[in-house]
Amino acid sequence: MHVFVKPTQSFLACHVCGGLRFASREIKMTTTRMTFLDLEWLNRSADGVICLRCGFVHTFMGDAHQFLDPSVVDPADLPADPLESTT
Numbered sequence: 807m808h809v810f811v812k813p814t815q816s817f818l819a820c821h822v823c824g825g826l827r828f829a830s831r832e833i834k835m836t837t838t839r840m841t842f843l844d845l846e847w848l849n850r851s852a853d854g855v856i857c858l859r860c861g862f863v864h865t866f867m868g869d870a871h872q873f874l875d876p877s878v879v880d881p882a883d884l885p886a887d888p889l890e891s892t893t
Contacts, residue, residue, distance in 0.1 A: 807827065807828055807829070807830065807873050807874060807875060807876065808826060808827065808828070808873075808874045808875075808876055808879050808884070809828055809855050809864075809866075809871055809872070809873060809874075810871065810872040810873075810874055811870065811871050812869075812870045812871060812872065813870050816885065817879070817883065817884050817885060818855070818864065818871075819884075819885045819887070820857040820859065820860060820862055820864070821862065821864065822857065822860050822862040823857060823859050823860040823862070823888075823889060824885075824886075824887055824888040824889060825857045825858060825859035825860060825887070825889075826884050826885070826887055827857075827858045827859070827876065828855040828856060828857055828858060828864075829855070829856045829858060830853060830854065830855050830856070830873060831853075831854050831856065832851050832852075832853065832854070833851065833852045833853070833854035833863070833865055834851055835851065835852055835867075852865045852866060852867045853865070853866045853867075853871065854866075855871075855873075859889070
């Protein structure tokens, strides 16, 4: 999937490798206090997006992002992929 970042009105490119496709999963934002009290389940969650190329995890809190299927995204709207072959 692609990730559209609403505040910048642009698609996410991986901060490590420039990849444009991601998988998503829920990430618990653990805190020392809740861990000490054995209450980790009360911690807030975030959306994690994992770069399919290098595995780097980007974390989003709130709703300032949107997940989009690649079939509905115009490739011209995506940032340039620095590792994409031009030949």
